[in-house]
Amino acid sequence: MIPTQGCVQWLVRPIGFQALIRRCPRCALKRHFFPGGTFRVNAQKKILDIWSIYKCEICEYTWNIDIVSRVNISKIDQALYERFLSNDQEEICRRAFDYNALLRANNVLGPPPDFDVDGDDLTAFAGTPQLSVDIKLQYPIPVRLVTILAKKLNLSRSHIVNLMEAGMITGVSGRDLNRKARPVQMIALDVGGVMAAGGPRCLPEPGGSRDAP
Ligand SMILES: [Zn+2]
Structure with missing residues (x-):
């Protein structure tokens, strides 16, 4: 039936990912940058900075995109912190498509x-x-x-x-x-x-x- x-x-x-546009110092041209799939975590004196590492699509010049800036380490969710430390790929994607956060940080979006x-x-x-x-x-x-x-x-x-x-x-x-x-x-x-x-x-x-x- x-x-x-x-x-x-x-x-x-x-x-793939949302492109961000930035002038690449090595290419000396505006290029598309995409996530390289890793976070950089820096914790000094309990103050935490986390970046997602983006790469120029042509020459792989790296550029750190702010994810967490100057946050006390006690204020960050432990499970989330573990995801940053282990370069969790879902977290990479979530951040790469967090359009509000990308625009708040004055990034210039390339084509979707x-x-x-x-x-x-x-x-x-x-x-x-x-x-x-x-x-x-x-x-x-x-x-x-x-x-x-x-x-x-x-x-x-x-x-x-x-x-x-x-x-x-x-x-x-x-x-x-x-x-x-x-x-x-x-x-x-x-x-x-x-x-x-x-x-x-x-x-x-x-x-x-x-x-x-
Ligand atoms: Zn480049």
Whole structure:
């Protein structure tokens, strides 16, 4: 029996890191810097400084980004401190995508990273009339909802807007579509209607980077 309603979770996962732009003294040019995957911890007289070490993408010149500045060591959570000491990679990611903290520290952001959308494709739900889609961002990258849907459904952004206007994509307004995606968002798809719009994964993308069946 075909269920009348399905649900799926799509996880938007950045590929690589958010770039920061800075003049590299060795290259003598503005370059993109990315996390190298290590913290530097300095505790002197109970005063703690912690940096995330970034590297120039061209020459690997290192640059320390402030994470914790001049904090009394008694004030830091012990489990968090251990994560800094052990170069915990989740903590590296959390800091690398903490946009508020990056901007507070006057960093200049480069272009956001590309991303993948994990989770079953629409084709897995062929025959299910209505699909609830729970869209989650693994990290709060600045990407518009329309861009996420276009990528996952392998349709153009204008196709996505047309589908929303035709009632095939519901639970979202045109304004929301063009806004930066929220950390968690629920939409609903008319599976048949969306698949008829060009067929997810059925057409090669212009440029042909995606697998054609
Ligand atoms: Zn450089």
